[in-house]
Amino acid sequence: MPDRKMADPAEILSQPLSLLPGVGPKVQSRLLKLGLSTLEDAFYHLPYRYEDRRQLKLIRQLGNASTEVFKGTVLASGESCTKRTSRRIFEVIIGDDSGTVSLKWFHYRRNWLEKRFPIGQKAIFIGEVKRFGATREIHHPDSELLQGDDDMALLSRKDPISFGRIIPVYPLTEGISQKQMRSIWFPLICDYAHYLPATTPDSIRKKYHLLDRLEAIRQVHWPDKQSNLNELEQGRHIGRKSLVFDEFFYLELGLALKRAGVQLEQGSRMPCEHKYTLPLSKMLPFKLTGAQRRVLGEIKKDMASAHPMNRLLQGDVGSGKTIVALMAALIAIENNFQVAVVAPTEILAEQHFRTFSPWLERLGLTSCLLQGSTSAAEKKQHYAGIASGEIDLVAGTHAILQEGVEFQHLGLGIIDEQHRFGVRQRSILKTKGNNPDMLVMTATPIPRTLSMTLYGDLCVSVIDELPPGRKPVSTKIIHHKNRSKAHDFIREELKKGRQTYIVYPLVEESEKSDLQAATIAAQQLNEIFPEDRIGLLHGKMKTAEKEAVMNAFRTGDIAVLVATTVIEVGVDVPNATLMVIEHADRFGLAQLHQLRGRVGRGAEQSFCMLIPSENYSEEAQKRLGVMIKTEDGFQIAEADLEIRGPGDFLGTRQAGLPDFRIASLTRDLSVLEAARQAAFDYVERTNMLKLPEAQQVREELIKRWGSRLELANIG
Ligand code: ADP
Ligand code: MG
Numbered sequence: 001m002p003d004r005k006m007a008d009p010a011e012i013l014s015q016p017l018s019l020l021p022g023v024g025p026k027v028q029s030r031l032l033k034l035g036l037s038t039l040e041d042a043f044y045h046l047p048y049r050y051e052d053r054r055q056l057k058l059i060r061q062l063g064n065a066s067t068e069v070f071k072g073t074v075l076a077s078g079e080s081c082t083k084r085t086s087r088r089i090f091e092v093i094i095g096d097d098s099g100t101v102s103l104k105w106f107h108y109r110r111n112w113l114e115k116r117f118p119i120g121q122k123a124i125f126i127g128e129v130k131r132f133g134a135t136r137e138i139h140h141p142d143s144e145l146l147q148g149d150d151d152m153a154l155l156s157r158k159d160p161i162s163f164g165r166i167i168p169v170y171p172l173t174e175g176i177s178q179k180q181m182r183s184i185w186f187p188l189i190c191d192y193a194h195y196l197p198a199t200t201p202d203s204i205r206k207k208y209h210l211l212d213r214l215e216a217i218r219q220v221h222w223p224d225k226q227s228n229l230n231e232l233e234q235g236r237h238i239g240r241k242s243l244v245f246d247e248f249f250y251l252e253l254g255l256a257l258k259r260a261g262v263q264l265e266q267g268s269r270m271p272c273e274h275k276y277t278l279p280l281s282k283m284l285p286f287k288l289t290g291a292q293r294r295v296l297g298e299i300k301k302d303m304a305s306a307h308p309m310n311r312l313l314q315g316d317v318g319s320g321k322t323i324v325a326l327m328a329a330l331i332a333i334e335n336n337f338q339v340a341v342v343a344p345t346e347i348l349a350e351q352h353f354r355t356f357s358p359w360l361e362r363l364g365l366t367s368c369l370l371q372g373s374t375s376a377a378e379k380k381q382h383y384a385g386i387a388s389g390e391i392d393l394v395a396g397t398h399a400i401l402q403e404g405v406e407f408q409h410l411g412l413g414i415i416d417e418q419h420r421f422g423v424r425q426r427s428i429l430k431t432k433g434n435n436p437d438m439l440v441m442t443a444t445p446i447p448r449t450l451s452m453t454l455y456g457d458l459c460v461s462v463i464d465e466l467p468p469g470r471k472p473v474s475t476k477i478i479h480h481k482n483r484s485k486a487h488d489f490i491r492e493e494l495k496k497g498r499q500t501y502i503v504y505p506l507v508e509e510s511e512k513s514d515l516q517a518a519t520i521a522a523q524q525l526n527e528i529f530p531e532d533r534i535g536l537l538h539g540k541m542k543t544a545e546k547e548a549v550m551n552a553f554r555t556g557d558i559a560v561l562v563a564t565t566v567i568e569v570g571v572d573v574p575n576a577t578l579m580v581i582e583h584a585d586r587f588g589l590a591q592l593h594q595l596r597g598r599v600g601r602g603a604e605q606s607f608c609m610l611i612p613s614e615n616y617s618e619e620a621q622k623r624l625g626v627m628i629k630t631e632d633g634f635q636i637a638e639a640d641l642e643i644r645g646p647g648d649f650l651g652t653r654q655a656g657l658p659d660f661r662i663a664s665l666t667r668d669l670s671v672l673e674a675a676r677q678a679a680f681d682y683v684e685r686t687n688m689l690k691l692p693e694a695q696q697v698r699e700e701l702i703k704r705w706g707s708r709l710e711l712a713n714i715g
Contacts, residue, residue: 047168060098248675255456267308315463317597337411370396585616
């Protein structure tokens with residue numbers, strides 16, 4: 001029992017587990033291996049399955065492949081040898097009035113077993129029942145010896161933690177048994193769970209029929225006798241659901257506040273003045289698609305309002321986000337503001353600069369490119385131009401986010417390929433102006449439910465239409481032995497005056513050898529296609545070299561670009577019609593989709609050849625299958641999510657998404673939707689948690705997320 005004087009629940013919950021009976025220094029250090037050091041940690045160490053020990057079954061009733069608890073009498077026992085492997089086995093036959101079952105040990109001490117299970121001994125057995133034809137076996141069962149005719153009632157009186165109930169089965173670590181875990185966790189929950197503050201507000205809990213946290217924690221560890229075992233096993237039990245809801249609720253509260261906070265902030269009104277936008281649309285060689293126009297309309301409306309824009313622009317590869325971004329940039333410039341365009345890689349930053357600057361020049365506007373490799377002298381010059389307001393638009397990498405970069409009047413920040421950045425970059429860019437508008441662009445389609453948690457504070461615009469005349473990319477899997485076929489094909493495309501990418505993966509452990517592979521391939525190709533220029537592009541090259549190669553490819557001087565994944569995002573060379581991906585099995589789906597998106601950008605038929613390694617996993621096979629089946633980025637994203645699970649899918653930490661203690665983004669999506677609704681309603685109803693009734697929720701929110709969500713207007 002905790003010290004009565006220590007009244008602060010938070011303090012009690014942060015006490016070490018050694019406070020509990022049965023947790024000495026040894027056990028404590030073992031629990032630490034499971035990441036458990038405080039009482040609070042332990043509450044969230046949840047069972048991964050349950051055992052139904054409410055009643056003893058008859059042997060006849062034992063299921064198949066399920067863990068069962070039953071009573072029986074030893075009928076026979078002895079050692080035998082398997083015929084094939086001549087392995088020794090100890091077998092005990094157990095019977096009751098309804099039938100018999102065989103217990104088997106493969107590792108054992110014979111003396112001990114013979115002593116423990118003499119003929120006529122009654123015992124309770126616990127173990128997973130396996131059926132082999134007509135016989136049922138349990139390997140290495142647990143057992144509790146009985147004196148005379150003890151029944152479950154007696155057992156559960158003697159050992160109420162282990163019998164007469166549904167018992168939890170916990171993830172273990174070496175040196176701790178299930179029984180030990182139970183004997184620690186039972187008193188933990190009984191004596192300390194009530195120190196957990198209730199969190200989800202009562203009104204919401206009632207509305208969604210949820211348990212408070214105390215009850216939820218109790219139910220998850222030590223479910224009520226009448227609980228539904230299936231629900232427990234599948235994670236649909238009310239206890240777990242309540243905890244998951246609680247986690248999501250606080251995440252969504254943060255996002256709701258953030259969105260509401262942005263709406264309250266004062267930004268700058270930047271109505272479209274048509275001064276540069278109109279001339280640009282006249283100069284463009286094409287008409288905007290309907291989707292581009294609609295999205296631009298949404299952006300215009302945001303920019304014209306007094307509140308800062310916070311918008312996510314989603315559009316599949318090749319859907320034409322760049323031109324929309326350029327239009328938005330011009331609107332800001334029309335209003336005498338500056339624009340920053342931040343991209344994750346130098347190649348992409350450079351490409352944006354190349355796309356933007358000629359148009360800007362023709363409109364009499366100034367731009368510059370700022371990246372890590374920019375020389376000190378040039379940087380100094382750019383810094384001055386940016387600070388004086390002389391430069392209208394800066395394109396670049398995270399170099400733009402550096403401290404020395406000060407804008408005279410930043411009105412719009414555009415971040416491309418957001419998934420490569422964290423939330424942090426967005427907020428740094430924001431500090432470079434007076435609540436500038438933000439436009440975040442991503443080509444990685446994110447399933448709606450996930451984008452809700454990731455970008456929940458942003459308004460979303462989707463370009464769901466490709467520019468006209470695009471033909472689907474014809475995608476094929478080529479066996480590595482048929483690589484020469486790919487070469488023939490490259491030759492044909494080259495004859496037609498088209499260009500080709502050949503991409504090699506760059507995996508960290510074997511970086512060197514892959515680089516070698518790409519280099520050797522480039523050399524070999526030089527021999528195969530002597531008249532055509534082959535270029536090599538990889539991450540280890542100096543920026544100037546990379547630029548030179550990219551330029552040569554853009555102008556067509558290089559016909560075949562052998563590259564590592566540096567070209568993955570954004571590169572736009574419409575005359576390239578063939579994408580060959582070597583070791584395609586080693587790429588993730590999002591990457592494959594991005595790579596394929598490099599072709600099919602012009603009016604010509606384009607092709608993608610996936611050449612997997614000699615041996616590849618089943619999962620890789622699934623990925624390649626998806627690539628053959630669809631070109632729709634959203635479908636690919638859904639499939640990716642399914643194959644990989646959300647943590648991996650998002651690269652959780654990098655994406656700035658908190659780790660959930662219990663909730664799972666794939667399993668609990670419906671709970672997420674409900675929690676989001678509840679949180680957004682709650683923020684509105686309590687005037688951004690300012691009403692007294694929201695006091696506790698507010699404190700809990702600050703405790704959980706602190707500055708991580710950069711909450712606006714609270715704290
Ligand atoms: P992404 O959305 O992948 O960034 P881009 O903006 O790079 O796509 O556009 C892909 C290609 O399509 C570019 O060559 C661009 O000039 C062209 N494009 C964009 N919008 C249109 C349009 N409305 N009609 C025809 N071509 C377009
Ligand atoms: Mg792009």
